[in-house]
Amino acid sequence: MAITSANQLELLQTAEAVAREKMIDPALVVEAMEESLARAAKSRYGSEMDIRVSIDRKTGRATFTRVRTVVEDEELENYQAEMTVEQAKQYMANPAVGDQFVEEVPPVDMGRIAAQSAKQVILQKVREAERDRQYEEFKDRAGTIINGVVKREEYGNVIVDVGRGEGILRRNEKIGRESYRPNDRIRCYIKDVRREARGPQIFLSRTAPEFMAELFKMEVPEIYDGIIEIKAVARDPGSRAKIAVISYDNSIDPVGACVGMRGSRVQAVVNELQGEKIDIIPWNEDVPTFLVNALQPAEVSKVVLDEDAERIEVVVPDEQLSLAIGRRGQNVRLASQLTGLDIDIMTEEEESKRRQAEFEERTKLFQAALDVDEFFAQLLVSEGFTNLEEVAYVEIEELTVIDGVDDDTATELQARARDVLEEQAQRALAHARELGADDSLIEFEGLTPQMLEALAEDGVKTLEDFATCADWELAGGWTTDNGQRVKDDGILEKFDVSLEEAQSMVMTARVLLGWVDPEELEQGNEDEIDEDAVEASEDEA
Template sequence: MATVAANKLELLQIADAVAREKMIDPGLVIEALEESYARAAKARYGADYDIRAHIDRKSGELTMERVRTVVEEVEDHFTEVDLEDGREIDPNAEIGTEISDPLPHMDFSRIGAQSAKQVIMQRVREAERERQYEEFKDRKGQIINGLVKRTEYGNVIVDVGRGEAMLRRDQLIQREAFRNGDRIRAYIKDVRLEQRGPQIFLSRTAPEFMAELFKMEVPEIYDGVIEIKAVARDPGSRAKIGVISYDSGVDPVGACVGMRGSRVQAVVNELNGEKIDIIPWNEDAPTFLVNALQPAEVSKVVMDDDAGRIEVVVPDEQLSLAIGRRGQNVRLASQLTGWDIDILTEEAESERRQAEFAVRSKLFMDALDADEMVAQLLVSEGFTSLEEVAYVELDELTVIDGFDEETAEELQARARESLDKMRAIAEERARAMGVEDELMNFEGLTPQMIVALANDGIKTLEEFAQCADWELAGGYTTGADGKRVKDEGLLEKFDVSLEEAQEMVLTARVLLGYITVEEMVAMQQASNEEADGEEGDDAEEAAEG
């Protein structure tokens, strides 16, 4: 067996040592060496040549060659050769094949060696970055332990073994301070491959960090017997966590608290003393909200699904407890449940009900020319408008104590007469405002509605047809902060629904010839399917908590 030169074997050993130290593939280091030799050869023979270097993986023998492609007509003499000349080098050459000329052995100068070192270091860094990204990209969403390496402008740089991670100052719990060498535990919030390499971002304030800590401390959560449905945190101060058990024999709250509070205390200690309320999760939103507002007691809950709001009534002495210091308790309950919460005392709610009662009673007294007792009886029975009194079934009035059939008929006659007067006044006002007959005679719009439209500058059927359904019926949009914002509709006070508004607008467009009846039906069907899809998405989100 031929003896291999010592320097050649040493080259392979160095490549292997670098690869083991950096924990990368030795082949990458050899490839970097080959690239550096090829660069050095190009510097001597010319940068336009396609020069390739090859190091034998067993012997360390270096060979270099110039490569050209066989073409019919040569355009670049550095990288191309015609078929005739190509076959002189390789008799089997064909159009499109590559042929190579071996280059003589050359000694590399100090500059060449420096260039080789730079290429190797660059390839090693790239390989390290790729390995680091591959290692950590799948660990996103996990907790990691590390050592504090240094602090830069309030951001903590953490040594996580095979790389560095950043814990931004806004992801640190209040009043936390770390020194170099301190052990730290954090949640891997994101791993991104940026131009300067993979960036690992940590967090100790994320709600998911608390959830993962509980998973580590509570075996039932790790096993899937208990699930964390929602977490809301005011980092370093207070938190609420909603849990549910899928085993009737396991108490979710008790399991998370642990014997003498050992489990929850371990999480509290990790979170710098953050107080934690553990709350049983419930599919019924009002019930879950009542639980979430603990320790405050709740007297009544009124939901507004469209607005995404819940009105909560608490005893007067419980108001400050329900709100919490600087609104903390109600804010965390809102984050946990996903509902905006309005809190009223029983006294405030009673005053509001009395005010509404007085307003409605006055309406019936004036419009029906009825005495106070009759008006109050109507309000007490749930009547809120003249239309309800005028057009309700007669027996719904006669069942009221003291109302016989004659009284009921008289009340309905007065209600209809009052409505007719109001319509006549509104119609006269609308015409005086310049509303055109096409809009005045449009089916579905009352004179009062037309006045409301005219007040906003809508006086023709063409202008009405250009309205969006939500502009008429109102609705809610989600702002940049995630909160739902109320959009007041021009006809909202007349209880016009979104579907009714859409139908009126489409009908106006049909009358004007903007669309056909078939197109109108198709648009309505598409809108209904979209609404059904949104309801399905909402139901799925609710199921996922």
């Protein structure tokens, strides 16, 4: 096929038709045609030549040109596409390295193979342009709800026609055992849009918590307007869900607004989610209060929050235990997801037994260490004393408030407590030395004899050993393994050493050993302070 005046306009007409059909820019189709013609020309003139084709956007005339670039003598490799400065003087006045000499060459007569190759190039370019258009269209729609039509089902995954593309609803993203037939209308949440070699992949979901949040936003105008905000969502898809909401207008009840008149708003969401039961809960900044709301309909007697461990203990009446836990642990699991905390539920009887056991344990400790009778030891525990350190170093006035304790008695109690602590310290230090604790570690400031003993038992016996420890190895912490929070026990955790304190001691040890420059450490701390100050000022702004 030769590019003649008879079919020049056909190129533009073909480009327009393809672009209109695929809904892409006609210029991209013309560029694909230029590339395919250039490839065909190279097969005619030689693959080493730099042949370029330009199609006039108005007339459709295709111009074939050969380009040769001027290079240094020693860099000349391709004699068909490059030439030296001396050679270029035959064609150009005052040539310089980097200049290009362009000359027009006759159009090629495309044979059957060349025409087929050109067609493949055009199709490939059009396909790539179509994929890019689809990705650009859907990438910003991730996180929204889309309506589509079911095309087919493959191995449990549903392929959905979403307009100018196809989305995939995977088996694990469907609610319960719901099934679809071709041409069924379906509403889904766009969970992710990825650019892949086979084209943009649009991943849909009906089980994502965000799907429920977006449904409420569609049904409740106050949420769309920002008067009510959805703070958290937890779902057991197809069965039950909890959603926490807060109102920024005191005159509007967030729960009532989401429920709607006679439950009309929440019922619309329930119907879309295949009858999933929804608990709408008022959100509260106070975590214990929020948790009490989240465990509804169960009643809660007491809440004990451990912020460091991100755990919370909930005490419920004996008859409320099964309701608080829920069927197969569903209620407490959803409440845990909603609050982001691990929840331990116990009955009032279990909590009472635990408190009694702790009371007896501390009573025996004071009896043995302070050489007092059971009644007096119980008095100390009842006043809130939990260990010997508190008795030994508390202000003496806090002891004299106990009935029957005068200044002399209080002084004697503190003397006994200090004697016991001193004896324990000497025994711990001696044991640490027996285990091989080095003087460099023993003399390190901030470590008590009991800490030294614990470190030596764990194999940390020198200052070098201590300096190689991570802060969490000393203070303990929590890690997430397969979605479950796992406790990492720290060597010094039982001595209430925080992560910050552990990090400070380790860095001090590294400075003493010369591993870290103290000036760099100080500069790093100043940079950290500056960053905190910037963040604080941004928050205020």
